[in-house]
């Protein structure tokens with residue numbers, strides 16, 4: 408599968424994280440540029456969102472999945488927490504406000520796992 412640009416290389420310098428990394432490998436996502444950044448670039452940036460490559464790859468699969476395939480795309484509790492945090496950070500960055508639905512979803516659909524783990 409062809410990797411999308413946002414999770415295949417650093418959006419700042421183009422460095423690739425490598426093909427041999429498993430899904431648990433942690434990366435930093437920079438919302439203003441819409442992709443991951445390498446360790447060197449991350450030292451100069453604030454407000455990075457820590458993510459596991461596996462979560463980004465699952466979200467990437469969801470972008471090209473059919474509606475039927477989406478029902479089989481399951482994220483574990485930790486991946487859900489990471490995806491939720493990334494989604495809300497994107498929304499706040501692009502819309503500029505915190506939606507009431509963010510708090511509502513956090514209260515009514517709690518996801519397990521430690522998002523910073």
Ligand SMILES: [Zn+2]
Nearest residue numbers: 417420445448
């Ligand atoms: Zn970089």
